[in-house]
Every structure is written in structure tokens, then in C-alpha cells.
Amino acid sequence: MPEQLIQIEPQGQVLLLRLNRPQALNALTSDLLGQLRAALEAAAADEQVRAVLITGAGRAFSAGQDLADPLVAPDGSPKDIGLMLEHHYIPLALRLRSMPVPVVAAVNGVAAGAGANLALGCDLVLAAEGASFIQAFGKIGLVPDCGGTWLLPRLVGRAKALELALLGDKLKAVDAERLGLISRVVPDAELLDAAMAVAHKLAGLPTRALVETRRALDEALKLDFDAALQREAALQRQLGFAHDYQEGVAAFMDKRAPRFKDR
């Protein structure tokens, strides 16, 4: 049996995925990254799953790339660490960004390097008060990866993105929230319950509309205002023909809870 590096815990319509190498602060090995991607693929294919929640086992969310992994650890001979990105991080970041259900990150402790950007690539990011974020790349002679160069300036603007990436200092969760890097900070003991409540709330909402909202916001960053308006009309047209719009309006009129099913 391969070591279970991702604990998979279904909780109703929410699939909880726990990074599970606590002895190494959930540092990311190729095996762990492969198991995480497989778990996300399975969640994407499972109609019963309507939201995913990602957290870390132990005291950290993730210390980023496992620097002891022979695939990346410098050993005197030239190492093509770009291959690690091409084989693991790019497919993972793309899988995350195109999940057919919303994905929540519950950052339970330090999130460094690719571990930080894995969390920031989720749709909603909650963090424990004791958690922190470190763009650790510069200190080891690298650039932010796992989507960091794209995400950081969009989340916090160029000035703060450069400060975080160039200095690589530890950013406390409260400061991350203040900057707009994450959605919410909660007391340590309440993190998982709060994140699970958010994930369950998302699971009860019209999944397809949520996913199209993520896509529309990302795409709008590349569009001018006129084009964004046209895109909204096209999406609204599609969603207006779908079940969940009928159901949402009917439930509102009938003063009852809606039962959404589109994915």
C-alpha cells in the first residue's frame, strides 16, 4: 500500500482533503502532489461532491516543495527543476483553478513557498490566527511558482506583491486578511469548523453558477469593460436556461429552501 499522503474524508457533500506529512510540515513531494491531483480529479468526477476543503495535518498547512526530494535537491550536478513544475505544479494549479465545484483552503499553520500559493489558488481562503504565509522562493534563488506570479499582484497589487516576494518575510494571517490576500481569519480552535461551515454553505448553492462566477472574474481581468459586459450576457443566457435558475427563483417565490443540482 502506498503511503496515504492525502487523507480523504467525505463529509456529506463536502470532500475534506488533508495534506498528510506532518513530520515534514506537509512539504510537497512528487508523491504527495500526485495524490492531491488524483483526489481532485476524483472529486471533479463525483457528482455527489459539491465543494472541496483542503487543510494540513499537524501544525503546518505546507512548507512548500520538499527541498530534500532527490528530484529537486541540489547535489552538485545540474538539476532541471522546471520539470517538477511541468509534471506536477502546473497540472495541479490548473486542476484547482478549473474545478467544477468551489474549493476552500483552511490554512491551519505556516504556508510557505508553493504551499502558500497552493492555498491562495483556492476560491476562498480561511486561516487560523496562528497561521502565516511566506513567499519563501527568493531566499533559495527562485521565483514564486504554483501560480504565485499571477495570483499575488492580482490579490494585493504590485507594490505589496513585490514586497512579499522579494523580502520573503513571514506574513501573519491577520495581516494577510488586511491586505486582501485571504478571505478571513478565525481563532485557531475554530478554523476547521468555520471552514467546513463555509464549504457546506457553498455546497448548498448553485454549483454551476459559482464556478462560472470564478471563471468570469478571472477572464474579466483580461477584458475591457465592454467585452466583460458581453461575457456576462452570454453567461447569464446559458445559466438562465439551466435548472438552478428556475429552481432558485421558484424557491424564492414559494418561500422554501432551494434544491440545486446543476454542476
Ligand code: LHQ
Ligand atoms: C522541510 C521543509 C521543506 C523539506 C520544513 N522541505 N523539509 C518548486 C519546484 C522545485 C524546486 C523548489 O521549489 C519549488 C517551490 C517551493 O515551494 S520553494 C519553497 C520551499 N520551501 C521553503 O523554502 C520553506 C522551508 N521551510 C522553512 O522555512 C521553515 O521550515 C518554516 C518557516 C516553513 C517552518 O519553520 P519552523 O516552524 O521553525 O519548522 P522547522 O524549520 O524546524 O521545520 C520542521 C521540520 O520540517 C524540519 O525537519 P527536522 O527533521 O529538522 O524536524 C525541517 O527540515 C522540515 N521542513 N520545510 N520545504
